[in-house]
Amino acid sequence: MALSPLNQRRWRNFKANRRAYWSLILFSILYGISLCAELVANDKPLLVQFRGEWHAPFAQFYPETAFGGDFQTEAKYKDVEVRCLIMAAGSEACWDDPEGILAEATTQGTAAGEAIEQGRIIWAPVPYSFNTINDIGKAAPSAPDAQHWLGTDDTARDVLARVIYGFRLSVSFALIVTVLTSVIGIAAGAVQGYFGGITDLIFQRIIEIWGATPSLYVIIIVAAIFTMNFWILVFLMVLFGWTALVGVVRAEFLRARNFEYVRAARALGVPDRVIMFRHVLPNAMVATLTMLPFIITGTIGALTALDFLGFGLPSSAPSLGEMTQQAKQNLQAPWLAFTAFFTFAIMLSLLVFIFEGIRDAFDPRKTFQ
Known part of the structure; x- marks a missing residue:
């Protein structure tokens, strides 16, 4: 299906940002490999x-x-x-x-x-899974060698295999949480800003109370009651993260609700939902997309911090936060720290560069040169 002229212009603007364009290609390759982790490391x-x-x-x-x-x-x-x-x-x-x-x-x-x-x-190129306990014939963690390219951790599991599976888990978690929080936050901010008045006042009070809830304590309590898994963590992160975009979207809708084209649409009898999401929201997308890199990188950081503290996924899960914890506990094995650091640095940098290009692509003030 051919792109519309508007989307063609956005794509040209995105490609004009070479850093974002090549970051998207590299990230797509890495994430595509991780999505096929069972074919790469098994x-x-x-x-x-x-x-x-x-x-x-x-x-x-x-x-x-x-x-x-x-x-x-x-x-x-x-x-x-x-x-x-x-x-x-x-x-x-x-x-x-x-x-x-x-x-x-x-x-x-x-x-x-x-x-x-x-x-x-x-066999797969990496003949180990993320939970394979290997008979390495020496003390664990072991240094990188011909069999284990990034070494093993303190339970003799292959670090490269855990990085491949951990990359998929972290990025998938961040993308799911970002999409869900964005949908809820954009909808809530749009309703607040477009209708204003008592609706805006009630929503603001609810958000103030909700934002004052100590989310870490709630997660600790839930982790003490239930066995934490991927979807429980997604639910908790969305539960406390949906307010991140509300303020930005609300401000854009408050600014645009009195524009001439909005008044004209109302006078013509266009439904409010059509005005909100077809006419006003596209103009608010630049400010919204500016916040998305902070949300997605913050979500990855939150997952890593929870796993590092022991309140996230089980220790058997391929978690990059658990690898960071092992690096702290095994200072004599610097390959664990280097692997964790470069994995986070590459992953977060690529995501920030990509969303920077997406923001520029949706900015109507920028044109392809």
Whole structure:
């Protein structure tokens, strides 16, 4: 579908801001990779070829018996016996000398002098998930090496895998909270500013009382009662964050409600909701978009702070705040601090640059040169 002339002008203005344009490309690549985290970092194979048939263990449960084993539990694909069963097509010799049979099946496709059908295992580029406890053979946290490019944390989990999953969690959390708080805040500010009078007065008193509520104490109380998860945190952040845009939108609507085009629309009988959201709101978007970078970066910072303090997501979750806490507790492992710092610096900088370009794109005073 072709863009309207107005949106074409906005897109040209956005592309004219080269920093914002390239930040959008880089951020889209990084976030796109994180959205496919199960294909990039996983301790289960992406594909397994066994006796001529293909399986996708990363997406489906397969018991060990599906590959010629004895147990109904999920196959442990990194065990040498299971790998031998897959590569040697379920050869019973795998129980006697799995390493030798695996080596022969890999190089020659034969086992114990008998012809066998060679299997295949395709792993993710990072063969660890965010919660994989690795047998590193030394004390954790361990420094970066060929197997763990960013090292491991104090429970021997791969740091790179946790960064990939943590990036997705933090950005998704921030985007969901920002969208929900923006919708509620813009609607509330529009009603206040457009109607004014007693409506504005009542809303202002409610916001003053709501804004005085100690949100951190409420979150601590909720964390003590319930097991905190992603959606509970989203609800709490929206509950206390929707007021961020109310003041800006209210001021813009108070300014625009007496403009000539608004009076003309009223005189023609145009419904209030149409005037508010089709005619007045677009003129208030520049001031609104100016606030969005602060909301989205503040949301990421709030999630990180809650995880750092222990009131956010469970410690098993791929949280960047939990990684920051580990960096504080393991000063002898500087790679944890460097990883957390550069992850936050890159993520927040890219988001600020992108929203800076979006703000300029919606500014009617700026034109493409």
